[in-house]
Amino acid sequence: MPDARSGSAARLLASEAVLLRRASALSVLAGLLWLPMAWGAADMLSAMIEKRAAGPASLWLLGGAGLLRLALTLVAERLAQRAGRIAVGRLRGELLEHVALRAARSRAGAIATLAGDQLALLGTFAARNALIRDRSLAVPLAVGAAAFASAWAAGLILLVAGPAIIVFMVLIGQATGRASRAQLGEMANMGALLADRIGALPDIRLLDAVPALSRGFRMAADRLRRRTMRVLGIAFLSSAVLELFAALGIAMMAVFCGFSVLGEIGTGTWGGPLGIRPALFLLLIAPEFFQPLRDLAGLWHDRAAAEAAADILVDELAPAKMLPRDAAAKGPSGLALRGVSLRGLDYPDLELLPGEALVVTGPSGAGKTTLLRLLAGLETPDGGEVMRPSRARLGWMPQSVHFLDASLEDNLRLGRGGDLGPALAGAQAAHLVDVLPQRLETRLGERGAGLSGGEGRRLTLARALHGQPDWILADEPTADLDAETAARVIQGLLAAHRAGAGLVIATHDGALIRAIGREYRIGAA
Numbered sequence: 001m002p003d004a005r006s007g008s009a010a011r012l013l014a015s016e017a018v019l020l021r022r023a024s025a026l027s028v029l030a031g032l033l034w035l036p037m038a039w040g041a042a043d044m045l046s047a048m049i050e051k052r053a054a055g056p057a058s059l060w061l062l063g064g065a066g067l068l069r070l071a072l073t074l075v076a077e078r079l080a081q082r083a084g085r086i087a088v089g090r091l092r093g094e095l096l097e098h099v100a101l102r103a104a105r106s107r108a109g110a111i112a113t114l115a116g117d118q119l120a121l122l123g124t125f126a127a128r129n130a131l132i133r134d135r136s137l138a139v140p141l142a143v144g145a146a147a148f149a150s151a152w153a154a155g156l157i158l159l160v161a162g163p164a165i166i167v168f169m170v171l172i173g174q175a176t177g178r179a180s181r182a183q184l185g186e187m188a189n190m191g192a193l194l195a196d197r198i199g200a201l202p203d204i205r206l207l208d209a210v211p212a213l214s215r216g217f218r219m220a221a222d223r224l225r226r227r228t229m230r231v232l233g234i235a236f237l238s239s240a241v242l243e244l245f246a247a248l249g250i251a252m253m254a255v256f257c258g259f260s261v262l263g264e265i266g267t268g269t270w271g272g273p274l275g276i277r278p279a280l281f282l283l284l285i286a287p288e289f290f291q292p293l294r295d296l297a298g299l300w301h302d303r304a305a306a307e308a309a310a311d312i313l314v315d316e317l318a319p320a321k322m323l324p325r326d327a328a329a330k331g332p333s334g335l336a337l338r339g340v341s342l343r344g345l346d347y348p349d350l351e352l353l354p355g356e357a358l359v360v361t362g363p364s365g366a367g368k369t370t371l372l373r374l375l376a377g378l379e380t381p382d383g384g385e386v387m388r389p390s391r392a393r394l395g396w397m398p399q400s401v402h403f404l405d406a407s408l409e410d411n412l413r414l415g416r417g418g419d420l421g422p423a424l425a426g427a428q429a430a431h432l433v434d435v436l437p438q439r440l441e442t443r444l445g446e447r448g449a450g451l452s453g454g455e456g457r458r459l460t461l462a463r464a465l466h467g468q469p470d471w472i473l474a475d476e477p478t479a480d481l482d483a484e485t486a487a488r489v490i491q492g493l494l495a496a497h498r499a500g501a502g503l504v505i506a507t508h509d510g511a512l513i514r515a516i517g518r519e520y521r522i523g524a525a
Helices: 008-012 014-032 034-050 056-101 108-150 152-199 201-206 210-261 276-316 368-376 408-413 421-426 430-434 453-465 483-498 510-516
Strands: 335-342 350-352 357-361 383-387 394-397 471-475 502-506 519-521
Touching: 008 014, 008 108, 008 276, 014 034, 014 056, 014 108, 034 056, 034 108, 034 276, 056 108, 056 276, 108 152, 108 276, 152 210, 152 276, 210 276, 335 368, 357 368, 357 510, 368 394, 368 471, 368 502, 394 453, 408 453, 421 430, 421 453, 421 483, 430 453, 453 471, 453 483, 471 483, 483 502, 483 510, 502 510
Parallel strands: 357 502, 357 519, 394 471, 471 502
Antiparallel strands: 335 350, 335 383
16 A cells, blocks of 8 residues: 555545546536536527527537436436445455454454445545546636637636636645544544443443543534534635636626626627627526536545545555464364464463373463464464464454354354254254244344353354364353353363364363363463
8 A cells, every 4th residue: 555645545545547537527527518508508598589590500509418418417417426436435444454464463443443434435525526626627618718719818717717627726735634634533533432432331330430431522522513513614714716717707797798798898708789689698607617516526525525434544554463364264273372472471382293182371461362363363473483373264252252243143154155963953942943032044133132151152163163164262151151052062062072073172161171181381480
């Protein structure tokens, strides 16, 4: 990803360039069609004023060009919006893949805000930029040329008013960029704060920290309010400046055309007084000269917000300490640690052959969960080497029961095919599916609503067993379970071991330690 700040949004959208160029070309063509439409309308109006018959060509110009303009505008908008959706989906995928492979854990709230609201700003910018940027150059130039061809004074009026708008837009746009970056920074902080505090609500209540938390939220919300109002204030200022110059330009055009038609102004034309038809034509095209500049002013604000979001995304996608990507899964292989250290913890060397079993013991906080994450490829060590098979050949059973917002079948399969029956039977969980209201189609929620802790553990064991992994890594599989449920979970693990799967289990459970027989102790004795 590029390091340079300027134009980060455009570089991130390079993959959708073809669609965006097509949308831009159609938008420019649709904008230019206003000239023949205006000429046809001016001819018809002048014919009514002069009490003469308008030629059929005028009607064809107005109607035909109008229908073609409408069709081109609709197609251009659809192409631009499609490109914006594709870009947002692609960038979200790149972001989530990068975060998943990153060794250091990211702030979930900040990542969620970036992947949601902030990346949506890039999609909006992509669509609007395609429709506006080139049109805002081509249409004013064409309208200005047509105005000069009708009366040089009319072209001069537009030539004076147009650049003044652009100069003010650039100056105000720079302030908008700074304000938008500050606002998005506050939005990211607010999102991260909400996500982190929601996850810690039980601890917050136990510590009676709700008043302090409320004060923190009020302060964060007030900072975001001030940043947002600053952005809105700049937007209103830029709109006021734009409308002032546009109104002055159109008013000057109207005064010139009116007095020229009345014969009060004898200069400013290419010879003789200005006729009614060219005067009406100039009055019809003058607003169209300023409309693309109005659109461009709005695009400046979208661009500032998109650039701020793009800068945040570039930072997130910057090279960092990453987890290794798995090669294609091969035959069963062992597990080994050699000189491994992580966050100040040094792990004794370890070597396990395929199919062996081991329990990892030690006091709380000694690093048992971290060891399992190292073996699973979910962490990368600061030093040393971890030997393991592909993650596709590992069954992972975390301590906390967690389900995706999907059906139970999707949670158990995780994209893998095959029959779920053996895994459910091995975990002694088949009967749990039978009592659920929609069986495998039941959605349990993230915490497995409706299931006890032991039932949730058995389903996570079934998920780990599905696909017949070479190794099962289980973190405290019997913690907080009654003796009967714990015994069933142990039986499921031992059955998988007898079928050929290797086991590495972090536990304090004496019954599980005795059942495995081989112990790997870390931390103080």
